[in-house]
Amino acid sequence: MLQDQEVHAAEMERTFIAIKPDGVQRGLISEIVSRFERKGYKLVAIKLVVPSKQFAEKHYHDLKERPFFSGLCDFLSSGPVLAMVWEGEGVIKYGRKLIGATDPSKSEPGTIRGDLAVVVGRNIIHGSDGPETAKDEIALWFQPKELVSYTSNEEKWIYG
Numbered sequence: 001m002l003q004d005q006e007v008h009a010a011e012m013e014r015t016f017i018a019i020k021p022d023g024v025q026r027g028l029i030s031e032i033v034s035r036f037e038r039k040g041y042k043l044v045a046i047k048l049v050v051p052s053k054q055f056a057e058k059h060y061h062d063l064k065e066r067p068f069f070s071g072l073c074d075f076l077s078s079g080p081v082l083a084m085v086w087e088g089e090g091v092i093k094y095g096r097k098l099i100g101a102t103d104p105s106k107s108e109p110g111t112i113r114g115d116l117a118v119v120v121g122r123n124i125i126h127g128s129d130g131p132e133t134a135k136d137e138i139a140l141w142f143q144p145k146e147l148v149s150y151t152s153n154e155e156k157w158i159y160g
């Protein structure tokens with residue numbers, strides 16, 4: 001029979017979160033990482049990469065018909081991106097809440113984009129928008145061996 005913590009580990013949801021080149025250049029890595037960490041989510045993968053434009057196009061393939069697609073992919077490939085996988089109950093949906101609305105001028109204060117960004121083309125962070133996207137984006141950015149499963153001592157205080 002599975003122990004409580006193993007049950008948690010087996011059921012835990014994962015999402016792909018990236019700090020875009022503007023967030024990295026502005027020195028916002030620790031600010032953003034700490035918001036996910038303090039919430040109680042668990043970091044299971046992290047790396048700094050400069051994606052090629054072709055890679056950025058794959059990441060944003062859903063948006064290829066949009067007028068800003070090329071500029072967006074140029075921007076994502078213009079510098080280091082901090083790619084991460086975060087794990088926790090409801091992390092996909094609630095991670096998007098922590099991030100805030102796409103356009104920072106409409107993001108609520110208290111959200112990452114609401115507090116730290118001004119315009120839609122420089123909104124500093126990406127987060128998967130659903131379970132399928134999360135699975136695809138994690139597979140695009142990380143190899144399975146880069147995802148680290150571990151038990152944190154805090155879990156029993158976060159989940160009871």
Ligand code: ADP
Nearest residue numbers: 063068072101102120121122123125126127129
């Ligand atoms: P989100 O990142 O909130 O999931 P979308 O998937 O709709 O939003 O868009 C992806 C990214 O494209 C946004 O985060 C933003 O950087 C950029 N973007 C969206 N709309 C515009 C726009 N009107 N002009 C420029 N860039 C945009």
